[in-house]
Amino acid sequence: MKLILTQPVSGLGVAGDVVDVKDGYARNYLMPRKLGTAWTKGGQKQVDAILAGRESRSHRSEEEAKAAKAALQSTTVIVSARAGQGGRLFGAVTSGDIAEAIVASGGPQVDKRKIEVPTPIRNVGEHQAHVRLHDDVSVDVTVVVQEA
Incomplete structure (x- = not known):
């Protein structure tokens, strides 16, 4: 089909x-x-x-994507979420939450559909997310989840 x-x-x-x-x-x-x-x-x-x-x-050109990549590599994205005992979150941190946190930390505007999280983020701590900025440009971002 x-x-x-x-x-x-x-x-x-x-x-x-x-x-x-x-x-x-x-x-x-x-x-x-x-x-x-x-x-x-x-x-x-x-x-x-x-x-x-x-x-x-999408980013207009590959040069803009490379500039955004440089900005994202130098930033650590911090997300605050409600957590219970043992650091387990009530829910999960979504790609939309990560996109908002990137902008809040002074990074470039990123479409939430371009952010891939390999495993759901359900615990407080440090996690990795993959951001596709352009067809040829992507970057791994460190996401730190803190208890709110």
Whole structure:
């Protein structure tokens, strides 16, 4: 089945890509989560709109992304969250929380969809997050979670 990806899918593609996947994967996983829509003849307009939106959200050039990378490497992102006994959080620290903390610490504006956290952050302490700034530029960020 041909699909137009509306969100980035790890191992498959980014928003705006036209991919061919198995029917069950499309019907049971991608489409219910609004990660893709069925390809139609008029789908090219939708692909163009997705690509235009992605370009407006991404950093304009590779040089800007490299400057943002340098700024992010030198900063430690501090997130405050409510925690119980033993440093276990009530909930988890999300990529949106990390994006807000980056801006609050004086870093560049980063789209929360570009932040990947390998394992959910559910404890107080130091964690790593991966930020994709451009197709060729990415950086690992240290996230320190403190008890609020």
